[in-house]
Amino acid sequence: MIFVCIMWMLGDDGVLKAPAMSRLELLQQQALHHNRAFDILESLTVEVGPRMAGTSHDLRGVQWAKHKFEELGFDEVWLEQAQYPSWIRGEATCEIVDPFPQPLAVTALGTSVATLDDGVTAQVVSFENLDALKSADPLEVSGKIVFINQAMERSNTGRGYGKAVVVRRSGASEAARKGALAVLIRSIGTDSHRFPHTGLQRYDEDTEQIPAAALSNPDANQLQLALKRGPVTLRLFLSARKGPMFSSFNVIGEIKGREVPEELVLLGAHLDSWDLGTGALDDGAGVAIVTEVGRLISNMRERPRRTIRVVLFANEEQGLWGAKAYAAQHESELNRHMIAAESDFGAGPVWHFTTAVREKALPFMHQVAEALKPLGVDMGDNNSYGGPDLRPMMELGLPVVSLIQDGTDYFDYHHTADDTLDKVDPKALSQSVAAFATFAYMCAETDVTFSDEHIHE
Ligand SMILES: [Zn+2]
Structure with a gap:
């Protein structure tokens, strides 16, 4: 049956x-x-x-x-x-110190280390994308905060994510390789709201571990516009750390x-x-x-x-x-x-x-x-x-x-x-x-x- x-x-x-x-x-x-x-x-x-x-x-x-x-x-x-x-997120703050003092919306990237207690304050060097950072002269980067301003493209398949996410994943180690003190990325996201996007980043084994954070898209725009007017000094503070x-x-x-x-x-x-x-x-x-x-x-x-x-x-x-x-x-x-x-x-x-x-x-x-x-x-x-x-x-x-x-x-x-x-x-x-x-x-x-x-x- x-x-x-x-x-x-x-x-x-x-x-x-x-x-x-x-x-x-x-x-x-x-x-x-x-x-x-x-x-x-x-x-x-x-x-x-x-x-x-x-x-x-x-x-x-x-x-x-x-x-x-x-x-x-x-x-x-x-x-x-x-x-x-x-990993413990802790606190994150970022502000333009000079010449136009103001806060920027920021969040730490997963696995990031902390800054010193009073943060890292340094001049910003900006790159359009990860490749531009990779081919930069270390003299331009050393002692600075690297800002990578690569935008993500919108699509129904999310194909823009694959292209953009390498910035988040590898930005810190590429910047550290050139002597940077910290890395800030434009959020890997397609919105224009003041919400930074977090996500995992990974340190390469052969580079120093530097603090890594993401600015919301409007704040990335704001920083880019400030940079168009001349050198910008930023302060970034992160208390992120490893947990057990x-x-x-x-x-x-x-x-x-x-x-x-x-x-x-x-x-x-x-x-x-x-x-x-x-x-x-x-x-x-x-x-x-x-x-x-x-x-x-x-x-x-x-x-x-x-x-x-x-x-x-x-x-x-x-x-x-x-x-x-x-x-x-x-x-x-x-x-x-x-x-x-x-x-x-x-x-x-x-x-x-x-x-x-x-x-x-x-x-x-x-x-x-x-x-x-x-x-x-x-x-x-x-x-x-x-x-x-x-x-x-x-x-x-x-x-x-x-x-x-x-x-x-x-x-x-x-x-x-x-x-x-x-x-x-x-x-x-x-x-x-x-x-x-x-x-x-x-x-x-x-x-x-x-x-x-x-x-x-
Ligand atoms: Zn998921």
Whole structure:
């Protein structure tokens, strides 16, 4: 009886047949017509708020997630440890000392060291971009505060971020190499508000560690205009510092598959956020989307064949620590992970679908794309980036898809005090839930395998 039923629901190419497809339509309707993901997001951003890794808020986020999974009826919920060095933001101030004394809006970059107690006061040398700094004469830079004024371009894909973020990541070490005392960057963001954007920077091992901070975009403009009028002296004060090693957790919840529970479809998002806002977009929205998909599928009259595993990763922002811990802890059973998707690009809506699967699985992925079409999602190539937390597993061969959300406004708020719940449109969030649910259900219902490494065949 069961055998007949399966034969009817799966064609020989793994394509899903009528009963599974009508269940999928119902799932999509349930996703679209409720704002449950928004409720989850409101709960996270109000009851926990900011969740910077290495703080007590980080652990409150873990407890919140564990209880939320349990409350929503996930079959199994557990924590897996992830350890990382912590960093303490402290205070940050910046002001033009001469010739036009006035304060500028600034924030420290993640992992930055402090200035001296009375700050660093020095003349500013400005560069249009990182390459200009790299090719500068050290005599021009030595003993000064370097200002890198590279602007980020707006796009729905966020492609401007990749180009601009190298300034944040490497600006301090490039400036230190030329003898600079500190580095200030124009925020990596597309807004014109007075909110500086924080984010991770990294010191190279062979250079001195100098203080690193970001000015808001209007303040970067202001400094540039002051510099047009002649030499400018700035004072920058940061009390940022390293904290102790910290133990937190990846939070994992499962909806068990009805037939092959050992085969997993993984949905990921990161639980940590930066501390300036409440992390509603980055990545509270992702947490809410994948959690709501889990809830919806757990409530289906008939569960899909495979298990849905939702992973809320620890400390993505300061170096993918939770993702690396997960990949290390699950390396020996990675072949149980059939496929994965991550939501870490704000609150949607999803408009584009890309894959990174073996050639033989593409006809099935076209069927997924067909089911996504009514949601306004088009099909892209087979070169999916996956998501930041999926990268360590992708390096070990994990197949992935990307359900790419519209990021036109994402970098107006990203890593700022302005990343708050009011920026989220509940309807767009629900559309993202419908898209992620479509992918998760279809990939959990089929017997198609997505990697040549995988079991079967
Ligand atoms: Zn993120």
